[in-house]
Amino acid sequence: MSARPTSNGRSGTATSAVHAGCPEPRPGSPVVQPIVRSSTFHWAGPGDGPDLLYSRYGNNPNQLSVAAKVAALEGTEAGLALASGMAAISMTILSATGPGDHVVASRHLYGATHALLSGELPRRGITTTFVEPSDPEAWEAALAPRTRVVLIEMPTNPTLRVFDIEPARRAARSAGALLAADMTFATPVNIRAAEHGVDAVVHSATKYLGGHSDLIAGVVAGSHELIAGVTGMMKLYGGSLDPGAAWLLERGMRTLPARMDRHNRTAHALARWFTEVEGIRAVIYPGLASHPDHERATRMLSGYGGMVSIVLDGGGEAADRFCSRLRLAVPAPSLGGVETLVSQPRHTSHVDLGTGERDALGIPDGFVRISVGLEDLEDLKADFAAAARAVSALG
Ligand SMILES: Cc1ncc(COP(=O)(O)O)c(C=O)c1O
Incomplete structure (x- = not known):
């Protein structure tokens, strides 16, 4: 999908919110991305382009509009739309971990994220150490030889704590781990987490990004490499965003x-x-x-x-x-x-x-x-x- 020139992340936030991910302006073309309710797309082989288009793969035009807008708003190379905030969080963690790996996470997390880390992922051999994020030493101290992800959330729910990202970033860097941040409460309007060294910026787009209490969605923003990895997980676990919900989300994000x-x-x-x-x-x-x-x-x-x-x-x-x-x-x-x-x-x-x-x-x-x-x-x-x-x- 082509996009307007403002989708390169260099425009102001409000401009990106309106224009990024919208169709290329051409005489007679729609100004907004119409809902493309097709599960699959004509493709006979590599001669028809490198990508096989299929809506579970996250490359439906509406999913791509959201992805481009998210990347422009967060100032990252790439973005991805998923079926829920929890799909975004779980696919991000699974893309970076396997049996025997370890996560260091803030103990101030959304309840389902905490349950995922403390109850579900251990069944798959992935363990988590929870730390008190107000203690800057805690992050480094919790690292293990196989720490692959460091996870923070801010502002926290419901006490609205705003912790320093830097100690978590330092710990992630020293372990060669992914720094992931759930920035649902902040939104890219109040802080662009990638500018603070966050590798995977995650949102429950159900909240402010959608903005109208009428959809369930999640997004991830980061490097091309990160998004390729999360997309790989999303394809396998089947957590892509329905095109109708993607269209609604993209519309909501225009006024974010x-x-x-x-x-x-x-x-x-x-x-x-x-x-x-x-x-x-x-x-x-x-x-x-x-x-x-x-x-x-x-x-x-x-x-x-x-x-x-x-x-x-x-x-x-x-x-x-x-x-x-x-x-x-x-x-x-x-x-x-x-x-x-x-x-x-x-x-x-x-x-x-x-x-x-x-x-x-x-x-x-x-x-x-x-x-x-x-x-x-x-x-x-x-x-x-x-x-x-x-x-x-x-x-
Ligand atoms: C901070 C935070 N992260 C993640 C989620 C999960 O999002 P969803 O319900 O879209 O899966 C929520 C939902 O309340 C949340 O508040």
Whole structure:
């Protein structure tokens, strides 16, 4: 598929988001990539071109549009669209590991990624050492002779920690391992991880990249070599993205910078406002000076993100009541959509942990995670204020 000249990664982020991966402008050609709902494509042999086109191989025109846009946004050589964020993470790890190999991973990971590393991959002979990423020495100390992947995630879910990438990068380099980063919460608008030495930038595109809570997808960005390896795994495990979902994702990504700009601003304003609301014990947002990583986030990120977490006085009961009183914000897991979503980790991502374990992770009962959408700030404040009042009235 040919693309417009702006897909080379040198354009500004907003320009790349709009134009990268779109069809070559020719008289009569479509301006946007139409959905190409064909599983296979005419190909009689190498004389018809080097690549056999087949939608499970990730080379359907809609999958390629997403791949080109992702690469342009992340500033990497190549990109790949997959069926989900978990497909992106698992195919990336499997492409770099085999029986007897080892992974070093942050202990602050999305729950399913943690389960993949701690429960599933050991069955295939791949083991993981989890480290506390705030300790810069921990990465190097956890390396083993056969460490092949170092994995980080930022900002983390749901405590929104922003860790330094550099110690993980140094450890990965000294082991000759792949540095992979799940940057779902940050998006390439707030940080381009490849510029910090990340080899495999992974996203659940279900979230901000898609942006409208209407698709499940994942992406990986990196070198041609990396993407060839991940594509190889994707072909075998069958995790390619359906062309219809790829089309929807590519459309969502066109507005990513515009949406992120507003997510960043509304979330920051809401976080500041929450600090004044009665009944809210803590507000967690990297843009607040009270956040443990505020200084680092300010240095590394061009926006603090659209996620805000709060802790209510009154624990789980108060949080349940708070969420049930919301009329605008929608109680639902997931994040990154145009609508504000709220969820309690004790019911969702961290349901398998005991109260003590959640406390140790900084997620006490009463913790509510908010994915701030694109609504008017004043309407969101009114909704949250009414819910907080209902909790206070309970005493
Ligand atoms: C940080 C992070 N990574 C990965 C995933 C998995 O993505 P998906 O549901 O698209 O497989 C999620 C989903 O919530 C997530 O929050």
